[in-house]
Amino acid sequence: MDPFLLEALLNGVLLGGVFALPVLGLNLIFGVVDVIWLCYAELVMVGMYAVWFLYTQAGWPLFLAFAICLPLVALLGGLLHVLVVKPLLSAPPINQVLATGGVLFVLQGAATLIFSTDFRSLGVEMPPIELGEVFVSGTKLAAFIAALVGAAVLWAFLKFTYVGTAIRAIARDREVMPLMGVDPRRIYLIASAAGGALAGLAACLLVVQLDVHPFVGLSFGPITFMICVMGGLGNMLGGFLAAFLMGLIVSVGGFYGSTDLSYVVAFLFFILVMFFRPRGLFTR
């Protein structure tokens, strides 16, 4: 096979791993709380700024900055739930979407005010790794592995803990949960914080690959939502698989055309999926 095509395929898989984290986070929150956080990519942006600031401005070691980023964005997710989503739980869905959309603009505005619109770079790059005939970026490979570890930790949490099992149960039947001794409001808060933690991890993995600026969320937010819908909203496994599919489409599309064109191909594919499988590719 053409080594460049092979490289494109490999990069697609690596890209899919990074898409997967915010997709899992959004699906987790949507499945449990039944609310779409329109500002999810902006939570990732806040995490990216946090890492950038701690590492380049405060001079902290990079991994310490990462270690702070995760709980910080988890806290932010919890706050978003308590301050914005919880008061609107019984409101019409459009109000919930508008409210989290409002937070999106607030976060973008705040980032512009504090950090200006300059592109900020960590300036970290790991040496490329040679795999047979192809080279892959060491940074991308490390980010991919970290994303898989994050997804595995989430899976184990949902599969083996009491709270995780209750989270999977509540996604199907809210009303019966109190009979099990489960306080749904507490599960909502836990899922929101966990969704935030996933955004925090995504921030760590993206900030080493992308320059951060107030509108960086636009470069991966829309495709994240698209992947969620393609995999079936709230369907964790479907979203995970769709993330890799989308990563491959973008990467291989970029190989045959240009990067801009590859996103056009990805969106066209999305539109086709919506025509033929409106409830998602992996919905039975």
Added chain:
Amino acid sequence: MSGAGTLELSGIHAGYGDFQALFGVGLHVAPGEAVGVVGPNGAGKTTLLRVISGLIRPTAGTLRFGGQDLAALPAHELPGLGIAHVPENRRLFPHLTVEENLKVGAYTPSARRHFQQRRDHVYTLFPRLKQRRHQLAGTMSGGEQQMCAIGRALMSGPRILLLDEPSAGLAPLVVQQVFELVRRIRQEGLTVLIVEQNVAQVLRIVDRAYVLETGRVAAEGSSAALAEDPVIRRSYLGGH
């Protein structure tokens, strides 16, 4: 009448929005007793159980368990007090395995500590569930699902078990099995309050029963007395 684990309701009014389903219902269940609530569809039987487990707030009346006022507590705190409710239509989590369903039933902190012991007990009661522990609950037969729903309720280590129409939608032979299991559970000393349309069957396993009609208690008495009652026989037992 107020013992350590006595359930006492008096003058309970309750409903959904503008629709009132219960009009001053009174009822008591002593520890170790098995009590039935029978009556036609729409008599308010399910509403009554939902009031007891806190899913619906009564608009008037008192509701006590072991002397404690339940009306002041949120529903999710009641399993911790020893009240377990097997809801109408079982309401299992069909996409979780049998064992995961049991795990959700053991969510409260005290239940988590006894998970293995109670799970093994449930598997002794229902060996079929043990065979199917890794199967998705939604793929089992109706009778197996009912056993799983009862098992899930037992995981919280209840003092009183509320059963809502455990025989609904099951084949006659399976109904027999479910009632036999309820009989065994109560022989272990568990207090049982069971709501049923299958009057003939339920009177065989309970000590006493209440007849609920249009949201009011129309009759009450021992199973033997109700089974002999000419009005009950004509209305519910197909007798003459």
